[in-house]
Amino acid sequence: MKIFLDSADYKKIAEYAQTGLIDGVTINPSLLKAQQESPLKIVREIVRVLPEAEINLQVTEHEPHKVYEQARVIARLTDTMVVKIPCCAQYLPVIAQLIQEDIPVNVTLVFSLSQALEVAKLGVNYISVFIGRLFDNGIDGLEIASSVQEMLDTYSYESELLVASIRTKEQVEGSILLGADAITMPPEVFNELVDHPLSQAGIEKFSEDWQQGPHNDLLG
Numbered sequence: 001m002k003i004f005l006d007s008a009d010y011k012k013i014a015e016y017a018q019t020g021l022i023d024g025v026t027i028n029p030s031l032l033k034a035q036q037e038s039p040l041k042i043v044r045e046i047v048r049v050l051p052e053a054e055i056n057l058q059v060t061e062h063e064p065h066k067v068y069e070q071a072r073v074i075a076r077l078t079d080t081m082v083v084k085i086p087c088c089a090q091y092l093p094v095i096a097q098l099i100q101e102d103i104p105v106n107v108t109l110v111f112s113l114s115q116a117l118e119v120a121k122l123g124v125n126y127i128s129v130f131i132g133r134l135f136d137n138g139i140d141g142l143e144i145a146s147s148v149q150e151m152l153d154t155y156s157y158e159s160e161l162l163v164a165s166i167r168t169k170e171q172v173e174g175s176i177l178l179g180a181d182a183i184t185m186p187p188e189v190f191n192e193l194v195d196h197p198l199s200q201a202g203i204e205k206f207s208e209d210w211q212q213g214p215h216n217d218l219l220g
């Protein structure tokens with residue numbers, strides 16, 4: 001399973017890169033707004049610390065022909081760019097054209113099985129299902145994500161499910177259980193994954209017992 005960080009904060013990304021777990025980054029206009037830095041600088045800084053990682057950067061244009069042009073510019077920034085395009089009927093021909101040109105595409109803002117089917121048929125690389133926003137609207141986002149994964153498996157589409165808009169560790173675990181190909185999460189959620197109160201308690205107890213044991217002279 002691929003793990004992406006949902007962030008444009010390149011200093012934080014550099015920190016998390018050291019975990020060896022980060023396969024890529026997802027960036028949208030809201031994350032760029034929070035950062036107030038040039039997108040180009042952000043991309044360059046990410047490449048410096050994660051040269052192999054996929055950088056999923058979203059288009060900001062609206063007119064289909066401008067989205068197409070911008071997508072081509074984004075794709076040329078580095079070898080590892082994936083262009084994020086919002087799920088919308090008017091962009092389907094643009095997406096089809098980009099796929100034909102071998103430009104990696106991540107269709108973002110996907111909320112339903114039927115949206116996912118259409119873009120899977122186009123052969124996009126990633127289908128980003130926003131489970132947190134579905135839950136915000138009283139819909140079980142994990143159930144939708146699970147149906148998308150089942151559809152991809154049933155019809156053997158090559159697109160990968162990317163579970164996005166993740167807010168909690170439980171949503172990460174739900175994504176693992178449904179067999180998602182990839183997840184993207186904010187650094188705060190990533191932080192919650194590896195620590196466990198019982199692991200912490202165990203570390204403290206072992207350390208305490210070691211201090212009181214007779215073998216301190218062996219291992220220092």
Ligand code: G3P
Pocket residue numbers: 006026028130132133164165166184
């Ligand atoms: O990758 C999608 C993500 O950036 C959206 O998350 O929390 O704004 O719904 P959120």
